[in-house]
Amino acid sequence: MRDQDDGSKVMKAVLIGDGAVGKTSIRRNYLGDEFIEGHIATIGVDLATKRVVFNQEVVKFIIWDLAGQPSFKQVRGHYYHGCNGIVLVYSTVDRESFDNASKWLVEAYNNMGPLPPTVIVGNKTDLRERKSESERVTSDEGRRFTEYFSEKLGVPAVFKETSALTGYNVDNTFHELLQMMSDAQEGSESDLFIG
Ligand SMILES: Nc1nc2c(ncn2[C@@H]2O[C@H](COP(=O)(O)OP(=O)(O)OP(=O)(O)O)[C@@H](O)[C@H]2O)c(=O)[nH]1
Numbered sequence: 001m002r003d004q005d006d007g008s009k010v011m012k013a014v015l016i017g018d019g020a021v022g023k024t025s026i027r028r029n030y031l032g033d034e035f036i037e038g039h040i041a042t043i044g045v046d047l048a049t050k051r052v053v054f055n056q057e058v059v060k061f062i063i064w065d066l067a068g069q070p071s072f073k074q075v076r077g078h079y080y081h082g083c084n085g086i087v088l089v090y091s092t093v094d095r096e097s098f099d100n101a102s103k104w105l106v107e108a109y110n111n112m113g114p115l116p117p118t119v120i121v122g123n124k125t126d127l128r129e130r131k132s133e134s135e136r137v138t139s140d141e142g143r144r145f146t147e148y149f150s151e152k153l154g155v156p157a158v159f160k161e162t163s164a165l166t167g168y169n170v171d172n173t174f175h176e177l178l179q180m181m182s183d184a185q186e187g188s189e190s191d192l193f194i195g
């Protein structure tokens, strides 16, 4: 898709996952905004846009940062449409948020149909050391879940661990998503060409 104003390429992604796992914090870090200590729950949805140079082309990257609380389910439904990438976040120190990851994929599927390229993100790695083993979600668990989901549904997916506090792996996460989104777009354009 192209921006109507300046003709640059537009890529749209959606940030999903349980409340308080750090979606907004990751997004803010990516945009260069400072870290906020307290949890200010997103109300419905926040929109972020960033101009990135990707493969020597200026891309307008639009990120819909959705509220994780169950009460916003209906509102969220509207924002999945037209997105060609997903960042699904859980907290590596909140096992319930990891257990809920597949529910988020179901919600995405119900609103989008076959899923676009997805990054599964285990956030808050800076806090993991302080937690007991039973509370921590390990890297292996995150990786296995990602592989399982990717194979089962035939969706391009990668696994990343991040800290929105230190910024660890945040740029890399969005960069890989853009790469996968761009690959998928090229794939579908060549399908059209062949077909
Ligand atoms: N230590 C640490 N705290 C984090 C990290 N990411 C987020 N937090 C904290 O976790 C809380 C929730 O972060 P948010 O980014 O608001 O979470 P959210 O997923 O956007 O939550 P909703 O908007 O309610 O869905 C805040 O108090 C953040 O400061 C991280 O990587 N490390």
Ligand SMILES: [Mg+2]
Pocket (backbone or CB within 6 Å): 023, 024, 025, 040, 041, 042, 065, 066, 067, 068
């Ligand atoms: Mg939020």
